[in-house]
Amino acid sequence: MGGGGDFTVTLTKKVVAAMLPMQEHWLPLSNLNLLLPPLDVSVFFCYKNPHDQRVNGGDDFTFGSMIGVLNKAISPEHWRPIMHCQGKLWAHADVRLEDLDLYNPDVSIEGKLVPKKNGVLSVQVTISHSLCISNVVLVGACTFDHRIADAYSANMFLVSWAEMAQSKPLSVVPSFRRSLLNIRRLGSYDPSLDDMYVPISALPPPRAQQPGGADPLISRIYYVMAEQLSLLQMLATSKSSSYKRTKIESFSAFLWKMVAKSAVGENDNKKICKMGIVMDRRMRLSSGDEDKAAVMATYFANVLSIPFGEKMIDEPKVKPFELGGRCRS
Incomplete structure (x- = not known):
């Protein structure tokens, strides 16, 4: 381009x-x-x-x-x-x-x-x-x-x-029935979720206020050919295993590995690298109820979560599939 x-x-x-x-x-x-x-x-x-x-x-x-x-x-x-x-x-x-x-x-x-x-x-x-x-x-x-x-x-x-x-x-x-998501019982959360959020005051300053104009949030559009995805899937699947990696697993692991490799600053290997994938949870919330699944399939709003894994930044470079730790959503 x-x-x-x-x-x-x-x-x-x-x-x-x-x-x-x-x-x-x-x-x-x-x-x-x-x-x-x-x-x-x-x-x-x-x-x-x-x-x-x-x-x-x-x-x-x-x-x-x-x-x-x-x-x-x-x-x-x-x-x-x-x-x-x-x-x-x-x-x-x-x-x-x-x-x-x-x-x-x-x-x-x-x-x-x-x-x-x-x-x-x-x-x-x-x-x-x-x-x-x-x-x-x-x-x-x-x-x-x-x-x-x-x-x-x-x-x-x-x-x-x-x-x-x-x-x-x-x-x-x-469907705009907000009652579909009414809570069934009082919620609770694992203390590990505290690591997912930070105060707005702790976020990096806007691009214009940063030295060198670095932007912490970057958007990218990738065009990946079908044959390239198939090749990634083949390379990601172990010959000794009967489990075949999916295309999303294969590409996500490859992307995580490339992001980790892009870290070249001093002490970067001591930093945490996270990889998350946005997922639709409509089917999950239907709990196997076919009638509710049909209604949830038409629900207009946000029903998503972001399961993610985290590792020290040098680990995804060699073991991108082994998320380890906690995979949260």
Whole structure:
């Protein structure tokens, strides 16, 4: 990828689509939602201009017609019970997708092709004209407040939006029944959980205030070929064992090993290195009850945990599969 962080995105239109009067619906955050910090998460999708297709069997696709379909599908008449739709952004970008540096999304994507969050959800649709008109590309992006939705819920929203844009019936009707997660008994926690959290005052200062501008939180996008995952899985599986490592185990162990190897500072080997994977817990909370499992499969909110292992930083370099210690969630 090239250095695609230096380009211009021009806001062409902001559509305010809230219909008044509106019936307000107040939805409380669950305890699982409240575990999440005020963190923004984004997703974007890229589409080639489908010249040989038509919108709902009618007019040829144009930027305006595509915007119209997306705008209608996300209008408040569909989403009124769950969303107060204040506005959506349409924009043009003077960059080709092949020139974007997707390895550094914080620089090349955030605030450009992916909108800054305003409220609980922001949507931006961007058109990018390359040198050849046949490669005109549409980029659809959303930024969510993580406190209202995990990746599973965000996917429900995106799939529903796509189905409505294609005039299809909804395959999943989301559930907002917070009572599904009412506690059965007073909770307790292991003292080891104290090691998972630190006061906000103990976090590293913002990037602008740090020597050299180092950023403690870095986003990366990796593109891994299927054959590479299969090779990792083969290398990770011992010939003397009947147990076959899964692809997620194999890749996670490889990533943990690479992160540990990247530590080159003095006394780094004496530091703790942690590896965690975000997991959906809807099936776990159904406790084998098929009826509850069916309801939990449509539950829109946060139902996740992060099981993780920890080791001294030199151990994952040679034994990335042997998490040892405590694997917490």
